[in-house]
Amino acid sequence: MAVFTSKPWKNTxxxxxxxxxxxxxLFGVPFVLIIVAAxxxxxxxxxxxxxxxxxxxxxLSKEQELNLNKNRKKFxxxxxxxxxNAAADEDWEPKRIARPEGLPEWGVPPTEPPPRxxx
Numbered sequence: 367m368a369v370f371t372s373k374p375w376k377n378t379x380x381x382x383x384x385x386x387x388x389x390x391x392l393f394g395v396p397f398v399l400i401i402v403a404a405x406x407x408x409x410x411x412x413x414x415x416x417x418x419x420x421x422x423x424x425x426l427s428k429e430q431e432l433n434l435n436k437n438r439k440k441f442x443x444x445x446x447x448x449x450x451n452a453a454a455d456e457d458w459e460p461k462r463i464a465r466p467e468g469l470p471e472w473g474v475p476p477t478e479p480p481p482r483x484x485x
Contacts, residue, residue, distance in 0.1 A: 386393055
C-alpha cells in the first residue's frame, strides 16, 4: 500500500492564527462590510412590504368612504351627552318598597358580636 504524505494540521492552523494576529482587520473589515451591505439590501424588501400594506389600507378606506358618507350627520359630543342624559332620566322612576312589619324605617341596628372565649 502506498504511503501518502500530508501536511500537519498544526502548521496550517498556526499560519492562519499568525496572519489574523498580525492583521486583525483581515477578518473584521469584511465581516462589517457584509453586515452593512445586508442591512441596505434588506431595507428595500422591508420598504416594499410596508408599501404593499399601506396600499391595502388605502383601498379599504376608499371602499368604506363610498358606503359611509351617505346621509351622514355631523357628530357633536355635547349633543350626544345631553341626549344620553335625557334618555337615562326617562327610563326609571324611584319607587318605595314596603318594609316588613315590625322593622323600623331606618333598618335594624347591628347586633353585638358574641364574647370571645379565653383559652
